[in-house]
Amino acid sequence: MEKFKKIKTIVTPLDQVNVDTDQIVPKQFLKLIQKSGFGKYLFFNWRYDENENQKKDFILNDKKYQNSKILVTGENFGCGSSREHAVWALQDYGFSVIIAPSFADIFFSNCFKNGILPIKLEEKNVEKLKHESGELEVDLENQILKTNSEQISFDIDSHKKKILLEGLDDISQTLQFEDKISEFEKQSKIPSVL
Amino acid sequence: MNIVEKILARGSGREKVSPDDVIFADIDKVMVHDVSGPGVIKVFDKLRKQGINVDKLWDSSKVWVAEDHFVPSAEKISAENIVKLQNFTKNYGIEKHFKYGMGQYGICHTLSHEEALVLPGEVYVGGDSHTNTTGALGAFACGLGHTDIAYVLLNGKIWFKVPETLYFKLNGKLPDHVMAKDLILKIIGDIGTDGGAYRTMQFGGSGIDEMSVESRLTLCNMTTEAGAKNGIVEPDQKVVDYLTSRGASNITLVKGDSDAEYAKVYEYESSEMEPTVAKPFSPDNTVVVREAPNVDLDKSYIGSCTGAKYEDLEAAAKILKGRKVKIRTEVLPAAISIYKRAMENGLLKIFLDAGATVGPPTCGACCGAHMGVLAKDEICISTTNRNFPGRMGHVESQTYLSSPLVAAASAVTGKITDPRDLN
Numbered sequence: 001m002e003k004f005k006k007i008k009t010i011v012t013p014l015d016q017v018n019v020d021t022d023q024i025v026p027k028q029f030l031k032l033i034q035k036s037g038f039g040k041y042l043f044f045n046w047r048y049d050e051n052e053n054q055k056k057d058f059i060l061n062d063k064k065y066q067n068s069k070i071l072v073t074g075e076n077f078g079c080g081s082s083r084e085h086a087v088w089a090l091q092d093y094g095f096s097v098i099i100a101p102s103f104a105d106i107f108f109s110n111c112f113k114n115g116i117l118p119i120k121l122e123e124k125n126v127e128k129l130k131h132e133s134g135e136l137e138v139d140l141e142n143q144i145l146k147t148n149s150e151q152i153s154f155d156i157d158s159h160k161k162k163i164l165l166e167g168l169d170d171i172s173q174t175l176q177f178e179d180k181i182s183e184f185e186k187q188s189k190i191p192s193v194l
Numbered sequence: 195m196n197i198v199e200k201i202l203a204r205g206s207g208r209e210k211v212s213p214d215d216v217i218f219a220d221i222d223k224v225m226v227h228d229v230s231g232p233g234v235i236k237v238f239d240k241l242r243k244q245g246i247n248v249d250k251l252w253d254s255s256k257v258w259v260a261e262d263h264f265v266p267s268a269e270k271i272s273a274e275n276i277v278k279l280q281n282f283t284k285n286y287g288i289e290k291h292f293k294y295g296m297g298q299y300g301i302c303h304t305l306s307h308e309e310a311l312v313l314p315g316e317v318y319v320g321g322d323s324h325t326n327t328t329g330a331l332g333a334f335a336c337g338l339g340h341t342d343i344a345y346v347l348l349n350g351k352i353w354f355k356v357p358e359t360l361y362f363k364l365n366g367k368l369p370d371h372v373m374a375k376d377l378i379l380k381i382i383g384d385i386g387t388d389g390g391a392y393r394t395m396q397f398g399g400s401g402i403d404e405m406s407v408e409s410r411l412t413l414c415n416m417t418t419e420a421g422a423k424n425g426i427v428e429p430d431q432k433v434v435d436y437l438t439s440r441g442a443s444n445i446t447l448v449k450g451d452s453d454a455e456y457a458k459v460y461e462y463e464s465s466e467m468e469p470t471v472a473k474p475f476s477p478d479n480t481v482v483v484r485e486a487p488n489v490d491l492d493k494s495y496i497g498s499c500t501g502a503k504y505e506d507l508e509a510a511a512k513i514l515k516g517r518k519v520k521i522r523t524e525v526l527p528a529a530i531s532i533y534k535r536a537m538e539n540g541l542l543k544i545f546l547d548a549g550a551t552v553g554p555p556t557c558g559a560c561c562g563a564h565m566g567v568l569a570k571d572e573i574c575i576s577t578t579n580r581n582f583p584g585r586m587g588h589v590e591s592q593t594y595l596s597s598p599l600v601a602a603a604s605a606v607t608g609k610i611t612d613p614r615d616l617n
Contacts, residue, residue: 018387018388018476020580020582022562022580022582022583022584022585023582023583023584026562026584026589027561027562027563027585028562030229030263031229031264031271031272031275032271045583045584045589075388076387076388076391076421079387079388079421080323080580080582081322081323081561081580082230082321082322082323082337082338082339083229083233084233084339084340084341085233087339102388102391104388104391104421105391105392105421105423106323106337106338106339109338109339109342110339110341110342113339113341113342114341169341174345174349181349
């Protein structure tokens with residue numbers, strides 16, 4: 001995974017709560033498991049009409065937000081199906097940071113496996129950021145969000161922060177210690193099954 | 195400790211765990227299906243490129259595979275995914291692969307109880323959000339993403355943050371014509387689709403003692419729709435009998451201590467519950483059936499891990515016996531074993547005589563995959579679990595979630611109908 005670097009772009013405000021993974025990637029694309037390219041299916045039913053023409057009123061179709069890497073949205077983002085395709089689509093589309101008052105559990109965990117930083121912020125700060133017209137800087141190292149006029153700090157689990165900053169993923173990280181793990185298991189008296 | 199804390203303490207080799215502890219737990223069982231399986235294969239390919247050895251699973255005897263979302267294959271991509279899955283299980287020596295067209299198969303969560311694949315006290319993870327279902331057997335059961343499942347397949351363990359537990363104390367027996375689905379819809383309506391987020395939803399009380407194992411499965415299945423990490427019921431003799439009759443042995447019953455702690459306790463009087471539906475487009479948008487909108491339905495769908503267990507089919511048959519459906523009605527038993535029992539006990543004849551179509555086990559239209567998806571503006575009443583926009587087909591279709599009794603009664607009238615109001 002690539003190391004997570006400082007990001008500075010405008011934010012894409014998606015003013016909606018309980019955005020479920022069926023909306024992030026509709027079911028017809030779940031069969032596809034190619035390596036990349038899920039970005040084009042992101043929010044498919046919101047972005048395109050029946051003839052697959054872009055819907056003018058959907059925010060992602062506004063050219064202004066084309067280079068935005070930061071999605072700011074409502075509570076319980078990513079609820080519903082556990083499909084990891086939802087995170088693949090957000091990442092492939094270009095989002096690196098998602099800011100919301102709360103996230104669904106499996107979705108939240110899937111983000112870190114794919115280099116996306118989900119940030120939980122108090123509702124009032126999320127609202128403020130939705131209306132931020134200038135660029136927002138996301139500084140993971142110092143856990144700070146900077147706009148032209150203010151700084152907002154955010155919390156993150158230190159292990160998860162390390163994973164993103166160093167571009168590690170859980171599996172490769174653990175497997176680096178394979179020898180030590182098997183050594184430990186030989187000595188361990190932990191019963192493995194009931 | 196409560197039951198979840200006990201299971202996770204045992205799984206992580208600790209004396210005691212408390213909410214918010216981060217633990218590394220041994221996994222007892224893992225499930226993948228025809229969507230998460232190919233997803234895992236993709237993760238394995240990526241790891242292989244990074245020089246990581248993915249030639250062997252930690253223990254293929256603890257893994258089982260279901261073909262459910264896109265089977266029987268309606269087009270070639272689904273067919274190819276099934277071939278991929280088949281090669282995967284062959285290469286890794288996974289014997290428990292339930293293939294359609296080859297005896298027992300069905301929806302993954304249904305197989306977990308029909309085949310007694312998961313036992314009380316186990317830590318069970320699956321590549322599907324409704325893995326929560328199986329907590330009704332007294333296991334810690336939760337869904338994970340593809341990368342996490344790949345990790346478990348290689349290492350046999352994964353980290354968890356011990357969840358806080360919300361305890362739902364259910365008092366008394368549900369009235370006739372009211373099912374566990376009505377109760378859980380009421381609860382989700384009260385606490386919202388994130389009301390259980392990151393937490394366990396545990397069900398207990400005399401209402402649970404009175405309830406069948408399959409009804410408990412419905413409760414735990416729908417905890418996913420409240421955002422819960424998992425759902426759980428303390429196992430009792432009913433669970434032992436249920437699993438033993440399906441071939442399980444050596445069942446140990448894990449229960450919480452009498453001084454177990456819960457983050458919050460909710461009380462519900464089961465006897466006061468009413469038939470309830472969730473209106474479009476969210477499972478928490480609930481209303482009692484007698485106050486539901488007077489819409490003309492196009493379809494009634496009786497299927498899925500939530501609403502096509504044997505008990506669900508029996509309930510629908512009770513209503514449809516000697517009656518005719520007024521709208522398209524589909525019944526899709528959730529596994530072949532259920533299909534067979536329904537056939538042997540005459541339920542399928544009741545459905546067919548009523549005019550319904552009986553289909554093969556599959557997730558089918560529940561996830562909008564195939565087998566009767568909805569057209570634009572169509573309105574469906576469904577025993578499934580989600581009614582997000584476009585979930586069952588066209589993005590401008592609508593789904594009302596209900597119990598099998600309500601879905602069957604509504605099939606007869608073409609309107610959302612309380613089974614108590616049928617002539």
